[in-house]
Amino acid sequence: MLLPGLLYFLVYKYLPMWGILIAFQDYQPFQGFFGSSWVGFKHFETFFTNDAFWMLFRNTFILAVYNIVFFFPLPIVISLLLNEVRKEFFKRFVQTLIYIPHFVSWVVVVGISFLFFSTEGGIVNTMLNSVGKEPVNFLLSRDWFRTIVTSQVIWKETGWGTIIFLAALAGVDPQLYEAARIDGAGRWRQMWHITLPAIRSTIIILLILRIGHFLDSGFEQIFLMVNPMNREVGEVFDTYVYSTGITQGKFSYSTAVGMFKSVVGLVLVVFANKLAKKFGEEGIY
Template sequence: MKLNRTLNTSPLPSTLEVNKRQKLFKDFARDKYLYLLLLPGLIYLIIFKYFPMYGVIIAFKEFNMFSGIMDSPWVGLEQFERLFRTPDFQKIFINTLVISVLKLVFGFPAPIILALLLNELRHMFFKRFTQSILYLPHFVSWVIFAGIIITFLNPVDGLINHIIQYFGGKPIHFLTSKAHFRSILVITDIYKEMGWGTIIYLAAMTGVNPDLYEASRIDGANKFKQMWHVTLPSIRPVILIMLILNLGNILEAGFFQIYLLYSPLVYDVADIIDTYVYRRGIQEANYSLATAAGLFKSLIALALIVTANKIVKKFGEDGLW
């Protein structure tokens, strides 16, 4: 009886590792200038995003600024228990969730719709001029933008109330009205960021195969059907990735916007986790409780990103990783 032995001709693991390292060095040498361009952004992330994570341990301590972080006593999860027992925390968490969901539901489709409309413009000068006008609000800080909003909504001499009075209505105190404040937050946020959000979608639309549009025209599809059956399916991966990233910011209701526009009269509908952290952490110097609130928000965001990414990949689409 003969035993047939097959020779293993696959490279040894050490050989594979050496080849990978050599390929890595070759790629690095070839693209060294691209890596050099990447360096400032990488340094920024390390200094301002990763180094500050050291301070997260404050959430598990009774922090004393005179003792320092390391010498402050450990209290475990006591700060989180105090946070969840805070009478107003449930209301603050609900406000954060409601405002964020409203901005996501109404704000996420807005740049997609606007990008579809801009993509249909054929006069290049008018298209570029329109894009420049739409991008402009993004570059205006919330401090200036909030001042413009307050001026427009002023109940005495604001433009909006002048229009309301012209048609026989009564002036409305928009920024002190619980019924209107959330709507103002959503509308102004969409107006400010909608134009800037179109950049990614317009870039994705440039990669759509023109033959698909030609085939759809031959089949009798009008512009709307071309957008619905050709453009949107072609940019669907980009839309899903942007949706995942937006879900990660679901509890980012917009600190600067709300802080600059709200007042104690609308705390019941406008007070969010970020403004709560600011009041407790900065104004009252309760750094441990404020850090616990911020860490809680970050953990929720991480869970949402991971869950959304898994759901997208189960449907056969490309996720973030």
């Protein structure tokens, strides 16, 4: 029973890791891994001294902070609210409604954003015109780019993120709530002293895993939203790897960029895990 899963990780996860070797080579497709010349850390030095490095790091870092600050807590809050709903039909209806956006592709999500924020017939600008305001070119604006991108993530993934937290809440012993009610605790105190401590370990583990993907801004969404007017605040490591590796054919250089991102993610996971253990949590290993 384990064999299909093991084969999947071996073929699609571990074997491709040998590809990071080309980050230390001047890789030529026709010469292959063993025929290409070794250059050591040349591509890393080129990347770190490139003027684009700090722009990419700043943009990726800010988007990551936006996601952790504004997106990560929302599934927890919604899970707590749904846990307090006593009407089972209404609870299931809301769950289904907020799960659906997860199955919508980023192409459709960005298309919906264009319908809302376009200057020509966009719903938001039409409303602004109706109250005498000047239209705002949200899609080309540097100031609005991060807000729109983060809002898209919130709308698409918040509902799906509640699944794990609701599963954790289902495991809370109902007798704890009964004992709290007997002691005179209201709904708020029950939530604060029973519900939140019960899912604290789940929150910590998911936060550690989220930190591990700190520099993963998501290629498809950003690629579809970036344009020449907002590229200075929208270009991130993922889109940079695509533009240099695929469109320009710099395979070794783009692999070095991707490897840097992965190493940073690994360091952050190890650090966050040690910090969690220092505060008495289990961590992920």
